Amino acid sequence: xxxxxLAATLSLVSAAALAAADSGKQLxxxxxxxxxxxxxxxxxxxxxxxxxxxxxxxxxxxxxxxxDEELFKVIQHGGKSINKSVLMPAxxxxxxxxxxxxxxxxxRELCCQKN
Numbered sequence: 001x002x003x004x005x006l007a008a009t010l011s012l013v014s015a016a017a018l019a020a021a022d023s024g025k026q027l028x029x030x031x032x033x034x035x036x037x038x039x040x041x042x043x044x045x046x047x048x049x050x051x052x053x054x055x056x057x058x059x060x061x062x063x064x065x066x067x068d069e070e071l072f073k074v075i076q077h078g079g080k081s082i083n084k085s086v087l088m089p090a091x092x093x094x095x096x097x098x099x100x101x102x103x104x105x106x107x108r109e110l111c112c113q114k115n
Contacts, residue, residue: 024106027099031091032057040110052085063111071104 028040037044040057047054057063073081075095079088091100 023099024102024104024109027095027103028106028110031094032103035087040107050087052087054088057107057110060111063107068104068108071107072100075100075103 028036029038032040033044035044035046035050035054036042036057037047037054042054042056044054055062070082074084074088076090076092076097078090079085081090095103
């Protein structure tokens with residue numbers, strides 16, 4: 001019985017993790033790709049007109065230097081909040097904390113899980 005309960009619990013946790021990952025990817029597509037690009041490489045459709053180029057989220061070295069808390073803060077409060085580009089908007093008025101956490105999780109996928 002304990003094994004069955006453990007398997008059911010792990011299944012729910014895995015489903016929740018997959019849903020969060022999908023949510024992060026979908027949110028990224030809506031809020032981030034215009035500047036950071038569909039591939040997350042900083043080459044979005046707006047990048048050519050920007051004085052400061054958007055961050056390349058696929059750059060493992062650069063992204064690994066950022067904490068999850070720092071990424072959360074910059075998404076919530078904008079680039080100015082961590083002394084980065086003022087062109088990075090604050091999304092805290094549009095996104096709930098759990099959505100920002102999902103985005104941070106997706107950023108970690110982009111930077112650190114190479115295929």
